[in-house]
Structure formats: C-alpha cells, structure tokens
Amino acid sequence: MNCDWLKENLSAYVDGEMNFITRWRIKRHLKECLECSKELRQLEKIHKLSKLAILVSPESHFYDRLKAKLPKVETIEHKKNRVFENIWIALPQGGKAAILVGIALILFLSVIYPRLSSTSLNIDRFEKEYLLSQETLTCVGEPATSLILTSE
C-alpha cells in the first residue's frame, strides 16, 4: 500500500466505506506513516467542523407556520377502507413473499390438483369395472361348485 493510493481513498475510509481487510491494511499503514496520519486527522477535523457548521435548527414554531399553509385535509383522499393495502405496505419483503407462496399453494390444492386427479378417480368407470369383475367371479364360481358336488 503506497501513500498516493491511500490519500485517494482516505475519504472513503473516514466514511466507513471500506471492507474489513482494506481497513485493516490502511490502519497498519497509518500507524507507520506520519504524513498519512496527518492527512487523516485533517479530514476528520473537516468532517466534524463541517457538521457543526451545517447543522442548524429552523426558526421557532416551524410546524405551526407550516400548518397554516397545508391544504385542507378534505382535499386529500385518506384511504381509510383500504386496510389490507395498508397492511401490505407495512409488511417486510419476506412476509409478502410468504403470503404470495401461500396463496399460490392454496390455489393449487383447491383448484388445480382435484382436476388433475379426477381423471384417475372416475366413479362411473370404477363402477363398471367392479360390476364386470363381480360377473366374472360368478361365472368362475359355478363350475367350481359343480365340481365339488361331482366329487361328492
């Protein structure tokens, strides 16, 4: 790390915009380099003094004076009835994603899945097959009975 690179990046260092490794390398350099340490102290002083010089409070009764200029409340449409919309706005991104996935799952289970499975669960077809199998059993059963009788 050389002094020229550090001087160009010292501003970002003061603002805490460096990653951990770079911060560590800069700190190590600053311990050894008097010139760069002086630069850092100057930047920190400028930062603190500028903050003090810029930050001021407005004149008293700022809100009261503002209130007189605000448009009437009636002119603004407060959407009181849109409760769900307001809750939606306040929800974090993760909550919104969870709700959307939940809705998609409910839709799939209640609408799409029954239609998919209905083809394999056709009651009429099942009934026909059942009756046919009963008839077959009866036909197969009769000779067996006669066979038993014959043997007797």
Add this chain to the structure above:
Amino acid sequence: MSISDEVLILKFKRGDKSSFRRLVEKYQSKVYSIVLAMIGDKNDADDLSQEIFIKVYKGLTQFNGRAKFFTWLYRITINTCINAQNTRKRKPETILMSYPVGEKENPLSTQLSQDTVRSPMEILENKELGMKIKLAIDSLSDGLREVFILREVEDLSYKELSKILQCPEGTIKSRLFRAREEMKKKLTPYLGE
C-alpha cells in the same frame, strides 16, 4: 422508543394528522440545514423548507414505501434546491449573516459537542473559523456541494447517497474526495497541523 417512518406514514394515510407533525419535527432541522447550506439565505431557506414539507404532505398518500422515506424526502429537498437555484438569484452576501454559530442558537451543535467533538466545538466558537468553513462549503461546485452537505448532515452511506442523487456509488466516492480536497486546501491554515 421512536416510531418508525413507515408506521407514521401508515397512520397518516389512515387520517391521523398528528403523524405528519411527528414526521416534520423529526426531519425539519436536517431539511432546513441542507436547504440553508445549499441556498445560503435564511429567509429563502425557511420558505423552501416549508415548500418541501407541503410537497411531502401532498405526495404522502401516493408514497408506496418501495424506497425509504428519508431517501424520498432528501430527493425532494435536493430537487427543490436545484430548481430554486435555477430560478432565484443567489445572495452570497447574506451567507455570513445566515448561519447562527453560537451554541444557544444551535441545539444540534450542543448535542454534538456533548458526544465526541468537544475540541472542534471549542475551535468552532471562534466565529472567524465558522465563517471560513461556511464560505468553503459555499465555494464548492453544485455537484460537489450537494453530496458533501448530505453526507455531513445525515452521515448517509454511499449507497443511500447514490439513490438520492441518482448516480453511481463510484461517482459519490470521487465527488466526496474532490469536495474534501477543496475544503482542505481552503482550511489548511485553520486546521492546526
């Protein structure tokens, strides 16, 4: 515990006017400080700050919450200042009178001095140095001044600054570097090194 901006906005949308008052009280000093530092005239700064909050009041019902409230507020602040600079003639001669320097007029300075910067505050009590700093800020070019002021007032990250000023983070970094270099050149005799 302070209520978050999102909750205050939600309450305002439901018709609670006091929520807007709380938002104004939370941000009025910062908005006013930015406007004063950008414009340089105390009366204009007061009018413009009020204009900004009226814009916020009108637009708050349409605010969708995709961005943070302060990002939106500072964007309005910067745009209003730029428009005012384009339409009004700047008054540099009033700058020195515009900024209250003493602690009594500046509660935020008092608060800061109690935290970590007692030594700079003592230096700032020297009115001459205070005025030099304000003149140095005022002499920065427009692109540099707005990013420098926003950073000093709110300690915003480069990412947040890039959203407000709608430019890449690299640009923010280089503008802040250049602004501080200019400040350093003008203030070196007063920095005590």
